[in-house]
Amino acid sequence: MPTDTADPAPTAATTNTNDARDDACPLAAAGSTRPVRLKVAFLVPLGLAVVVLIGLFTHQTNSHVTAHIEDEARTTLRLTAGLYATGIDQAVDKLGTAIQAISRDEVLRDGLEAGDRAALLARAAPLFHELRSRHQITHFYFLLPDRECLLRVHQPDRFGDRIDRFTALEAERTGGIAHGLELGPLGTFTLRLVMPWYDPAEQNRRLGYVEVGMEIESLLDEIRQLTGAQLLVAIDKALLNRTDWETGMRMLGRTPEWTAFPDAILSLDTTAGLAPTIAEALAARGQGLLSPDDVTLGDGLVLDHGGRHLRALFLPLLDAPGRTVGEMIPVLDVTEDKNLADRLVYGSGGGALLIGLGLMAFFHRRVGRIETELEDNRRSLAHLAARDALTGLLNRRAFMPLLDQEIARCRRYGRSFVLLMIDLDHFKQVNDRHGHPAGDHVLARAADRLAREARGTDRLARYGGEEFILLLVETEGPEGLDIAERVRAAINERPFVLDQAVQLDLTASIGLAHFPGDATTADEVIAAADQALYQAKTGGRDRVVAFRPAAEPGGDGAPPPAAG
Structure with missing residues (x-):
């Protein structure tokens, strides 16, 4: 598979030349005591100079080491915030994929319409097992049009109650899909996605709702493993019922500690008892665990606990309606780095300048390794965010900036490109007949x-x-047509083998648009390629069609086709 390449950035090499100058001081002998006085006059200033140099070096080393430790802490904590946001987005994508799969199941739709719990459970239970094992989905509901719970697939014995959560109410109000984080009675977060289900024969008749959800604890655990930070999750007490919360804690075999903190309870704590220390440090500022007003992303809370050096940061947690319901508190232990810095500083103060410089070089190498690891992690995350998990290709979000860059380059240098929109013909039949x-x-x-x-x-x-979608750079229309034909032929050159008994012959329809001949912006060139794809579909499929404006013969200006 081809990989993305980038033009190497120009580099400039500079050479620094240090001029050395030897200054000579003539010495004159003046009796037997003169050499002693000259030695004292020379060695004392030299010794003082060495002491001053060592002192300056020690001070600079200490300042430099401290700055790097703080930078490492801030970088790790920013990474935590980015991982959380990215993880929520990816989880929403998983829920959306699950909902789409469920919405295509006619047996489930008929069961919801008939209010048949037994039929729904028989069909949905194995599907829920698969969704749980593959996508960590923990909640699966079917709701009637009035939001009464017809079936909890994950808890079949509970039904008949009315679901009044924000996501369900929002799906009812808008008539479309609603999703978001919602706080449970035990202070845990569930990411939920609710889809209204309509009668395909009567689009305005709502059969009910389907809801799927997942707990975010696995996401928090991934963040902890990737960053090395320990995590606290504090939830606002005002949003919980104390009796329900304490009862739930006892059912889970935990000791409820409602009064441990004045304004919050802990939903998650992997810090081995650091929460009281953090609370005490904030109490000294007249603040609680929730939303300390002077602790920001770049200004963490500095803690010393039992000889350990820690940095804590407060990231607000928002629920689906946009309320701040708690805080995620990553805590980074920088004790090892701090202790190493102290050893370097003290060692340089008691040794020669050369030894100090050697230790400084070692420290630089060590920090360089840490920075390299962080950069590798950042690049790895960027790669995962830019790739489609199933095919390994670029995803749409990563492709669009590349298209914008290519348009800017073509405008600047008067170049051109061809865009191909490729659709597998009758693909829906593959899913319907053989499974996803x-x-x-x-x-x-x-x-x-x-x-x-x-x-x-x-x-x-x-x-x-x-x-x-395929972007053919430095390509004109005729060459683009040739490449598009090769692409089309590659799809149907041989069957797709599912197993020894099943082989599928598939074809592809391709729409082609030329920049700047057919369009002058990214949206226009995609729309042109989509229109050409529509013409290929309506023209019989398994063909390549170049874009023709509606005013030209054969151009009908119709909207793009449905998938398949």
Whole structure:
């Protein structure tokens, strides 16, 4: 599969030349005591100079080490915030994928319409088991149109209550999908996604709702493992019922500690008892665990606890309505780095300047390794965020900036490119007849075939569903048509093998648009390629169609087709 390449950035080499000058002081002999006086006059200033140099070096080393430790702490804590936001986005994508799969199941839809709990449970239970094992989905509901719970697949014995959570109310109010974090009675967070389900024959008749959700504790554990920080999650007491919370804690075998902190309870604590220390440090400022007003992302709380040096940061946790319901408090232990810094400083003060410089070089190397590891982690996260998990191709979010960059380059240098919008024909039938694992297998193999046809400088991405998008740089229309035909032929050159008994012959329809001939912006060139894809679909599929404006023969200006 081709990989993205980038032009190497120009570099400039500079050479610093240090001029050395030897100053000579003539010495005159003046009797037997003169050499002694000269030695004293020379060695005392030299000794003082050495002491001053060592003192300056020690001071500079201490300042430099402290700055690096603080930078490391702030970088790690910023990484925590980024991982949390990215993890929530990815979890919402998982829930959306699950909802789409559920919405295509006619048996589930008929069971919801009929209010048949037994039929729904028989069909949904194995699906819930698969969603739980593959996507960590822990909640699965079917609600009637009035939001009465028809079935909790994860707790079948509980039903008949009315769901008044924000996401359900929002889905009812808007008639569309609603999602967000919601706080439970035990102070835990569940990411929920609710979809209204409509009768396909009567689009305005709502059959009910489907809801899926997942706990975010696994996300918090991943953050802790990736950053090395320990975590506290503090929840605002005002949002909880004390009796319900304490009862729930006892049912879980935990000791309820409602009065441990004045304004919050702890939903999660991996810090081995650091919460009281943090609370005491904040109390000295006249603040509680929730939202200390002078602790920001770049200004963590400095703590010393039992000889350990710690940095804490306060990240607000928002629920679906946008309320601040608590704080996530990452705590980074920098004791090892701080102790190493102290050893370096004290060692340099008692040794020669050369030894101090050697220790300084060692420290620089060590910090360089830490920075390299952090950069590797950042690049790894950026790579994961830019790639489609199923095919390994660029995802749509990562592709769009590349398209914008290519448009800017073409405008600046008067160049051109061709954009191909590729859709697998009748792909929905693969999922319907053979199941979604088979569909996933076909998508991955199709991506491999497309990648083999793409040139090293081209950009290939999964645009969504069974649609792919291919940016052919430095390409004119005729050449683009030739490449598009090769891409189309690559899809149907041989069957997609599911197993020894099942082989699928698939084709692809391709829409082609040229920049700047057919469009002058990213939205326009995508719309042009989409329009051409529509013409390919309506023209019989398994073909390549270049964009033609509506005013030209054959151009109908119709909207893009549905998938398949």
